[in-house]
Amino acid sequence: MKTKIVAGERVHGRASEGRSETAAGLMIFRRVSGRPVEYLLLQASYPNHAGGRDWTPPKGKREGSEEPIDTAFRESREETRLPRDILELVSSKPVIVRYSPRPGVQKEVSYFLAELSDVNHPIGLSIEHQNFEWAEFSTARRLLRYTDLQEGLEFANDFINRLAGT
Secondary structure (H helix, E strand, O other), X not given: OOOEEEOOEEEEOOOOOOXXXXXXXXEEEEOOOOOOOEEEEEEEOOOOOOOOOOEEOOEXXXXXXXXXXXXXXXXXXXXXXXXXXXXXXOOOOOEEEEEEEEOOEEEEEEEEEXXXXXXXXXXXXXXXXEEEEEEEHHHHHHHEOOHHHXXXXXXXXXXXXXXXXX
16 A cells, blocks of 8 residues: 655545546544553444444544544544543644445545544443443554555654653
């Protein structure tokens, strides 16, 4: 799989034939003293086409002419109940992930990286999700089903480590 940079954005995945969907979300992370960085993942309430229940960062479809960053914050609030004022945007350039969630559908998600400032704030799930997990990088990577999303998480993790000087 080839990964490329487009206009400062990291793009993972490839184009395919069929219907396309666009979405946006936040890769939310937190730093708890004495522990590695943890990423927030949500488990879908509904089964995927293979019968499993996917784990992903919060995301959702754009509404009308909504900007991707606004979609990302709105969907994250709807799916986790985390208010925008405790989420600090780390980069204005999204990680673009492309994958096929089901046959004949190509999805493109713009993920923005955001740090949770209140590490103890409770997560409130929407009906769309049945579970959440704060996962260290290796566990988060394992929970993500799509290779392209795993690579997007790797890029985000490398970016965070560069910011922290590690």
